[in-house]
Amino acid sequence: MSRANSEGRSDYAVMAQELSAGTLGPVGFSHRAHLGVAYEMITRHEVFEAMAIYARGLRALTEAAGVPEKYNATVTLAFLSLTAERAAAKDYESTLQFLTENDDLLSSNVMAHYFSPALMRSDLARRVPLLPRRD
Incomplete structure (x- = not known):
């Protein structure tokens, strides 16, 4: 498997348009692609x-893929905030x-x-974006 295939799609601007339109499919939407699409959106829209x-x-994508439980509001907003920063x-x-x-x-343990x-x-983290906590 080539590096591009193992890391998912890399046409991030197109994927950002597809995600916005609700037409992005889950195939090839790796963590790297999530981050590339996030960067595209952050640089093209007000934060x-x-x-x-x-x-x-992303919520619509996970629902269409039959895995709505994979959507995590906390992770989504945290990565978007780091990307914007x-x-x-x-x-x-x-x-x-x-x-x-x-x-x-791109590290699996950045959060x-x-x-x-x-x-x-x-369940709370999946439903609403939580702030970081010092436990």
Whole structure:
């Protein structure tokens, strides 16, 4: 399997349009693609508008895929907030440059710095975006 296939699709601008329109399918929508689409939306819309569009699209995608329980409002908004913060701190020439220079956001445990595993798995975290807690 090629690197592009193992990491999912990489046409992030197209995927952002598809997510906004509700036509994005789950095949190839890897974590890297989630982040690339988030960057595309954050750089093309006002931050709260981008968050609303992305969250609505992602929730619809998980429902259409038959896995609505995979949507997590806390994770979604936390990643979007980190993406917006990083995008505002530096001018990136492309989504690829953003992903390359922020590869820590691709780590499976990046949210562990902000949330306990139990909190992340909670029904409440799936339904509403929670703030980080120091437990």
